[in-house]
Amino acid sequence: MRIPLSLAALAAFALPVAAQAQVLPKVSGGVELSTDESRRGLSWSENQLSASADASAGILGFDASARVAMVRQSSRQAGADTVFDLEAGRRFGIGAFNLRGFVTGHVFTGATRAMDYVEVGADGNFSFGPLRLAGGAVYAPDQGPIGGDNLYVHAGASVGIPSTPFTVSGSVGHTTGSTDDARAARLRPAGDYTDWRIGVEHVTGPLTLGVDYVGTDIDTNRLVTSPYADLRHSGNRVLGRARLSF
Template identity: 40%
Template sequence: MRGTLSLPVAEGLSLDAAAVSLWGSDRHGGADAVADLGVTYARQVGGWRLSAEGRYHLFPGASHQGYGELGAGAGFLIGPASIDLSAHYAPDQSAVGGDNLYLAASAAVAVPGTPLTISARIGRSSGDADHPVRAARLRPDGTYWDHGVSLDYLKGRWFAGLRYANSSIDGPDSAHTGASLIARFGLSL
């Protein structure tokens, strides 16, 4: 389960929160959930949509698991298509055993005359590891690539989607990896 909330506080500035259930995640100290708390600033500059954010990942019920990260993004709209580039950096912190940089590129196109959108994404995670066991929280197999494609349906406030995701993670201790097919649905208020 996932829930999100965004509260605009000034032009382009919002306070954001998201919560996701984890069900006793060994990877995150047995936490049953993660709460992401942050602030985002977004601005339209010509044809570019630019954003910057600061975020803290809190793991209720688990000791010394929380960590912060900074992010930036740039996107461009070309007719029914959008292209986005983003970077997220978690500075050196004991909870993640070093630092982590995640770079990603994505593209999406609305299928004309339908409520469907097709999108694709590729990303790369890398960084230094001061403590290999803790660093495995963000990079279970060291530096890795991930990718995925999605088909989403949006009608009014309802949405549903199907996503294929995979990564290059394949080490012996990497649980919950490999190709997956994820279905999602929800209501936007």
């Protein structure tokens, strides 16, 4: 059977296009409003309202992302106005198990002194039906802006409630490190500590609404002389957030 020339030409054109479409980057992003920019149980925004925006792209197992968030002249960040989190990673999948390695740069604007620092890390997750288990570690090598080095290990789980738009999650983490000077209190306000989070999310299309209870075992009444410790905003609190994804 002879194939018409026009069909042959169309097929010759369509095959490379289809092959290229399979390797086009996956792009996503969103904007979020939260009652606090909280990380590892610590407030990064003076326990005040924070807005953020993020975008990410991934292709062939590699990914890159950027996020910007208000930190509201935080004393923890030397009076910075915003933080940019720039990250690149590589993901590996084996069945239901996923492993990812990454490097993250935290860049602060408006700070009264140099506060930027870099972390490297790896995490993994395993899914079984609506249940998802995750864990990992993040390490910041010894750097002046964080007054030493810092290691954070964490584990968590989340489960979607069947036939509902709700997901319940919880996590726990532990921070350790060395102390060279007062800036170590940025990430460890009173030394090594443990943090936790329990939350619930409601997802409707691109809109996610969430409520979290976050806490630490830091003694917020302890006397710490570092101006970066911000012990007032290192204790237990309830956070609300709304996210619009695209």
